[in-house]
Amino acid sequence: MTDSYLKRVIQVIINKTGIDPEEIGDDSYFEDDLNVGQLELLEIISALEEEYSVEFSEDEKENIESVMDLVELIMEKVE
Numbered sequence: 001m002t003d004s005y006l007k008r009v010i011q012v013i014i015n016k017t018g019i020d021p022e023e024i025g026d027d028s029y030f031e032d033d034l035n036v037g038q039l040e041l042l043e044i045i046s047a048l049e050e051e052y053s054v055e056f057s058e059d060e061k062e063n064i065e066s067v068m069d070l071v072e073l074i075m076e077k078v079e
Contacts, residue, residue, distance in 0.1 A: 002076050005071045005078075009048065013067070016044050045070070045075045 010024050017040055023033075030036040036044070045064065049055055054077035056064075064070050 002071060002075065003020075005074050006067070008051070009044075009067060009071050009074070012044055012047050016040060016047065024067060026071065027066060029066045030064070052077060054078060 006026055008022065010019070013019060013024055013034070014021055017034070017036055019034055019036075028034050030041050041064065042061070045056060045061055048070070052074055054074065054075060056077070060073055064073065
């Protein structure tokens with residue numbers, strides 16, 4: 001199940017940032033590895049919240065550092 005969420009999160013990252021898909025892994029950190037700033041990250045989070053009809057708290061958003069953090073949070077909210 002993780003795979004389908006991971007693929008979708010990666011697709012949204014690509015759509016919002018234009019980053020090459022080969023550069024994005026589940027262990028990629030948004031700021032350090034992908035050079036994704038806070039504003040871009042908020043756009044990614046917002047798109048995923050809308051797509052999955054979930055809402056993350058400010059604390060949850062602040063704790064998202066890696067792609068897998070975001071995938072796990074979505075899985076927690078959806079399932």
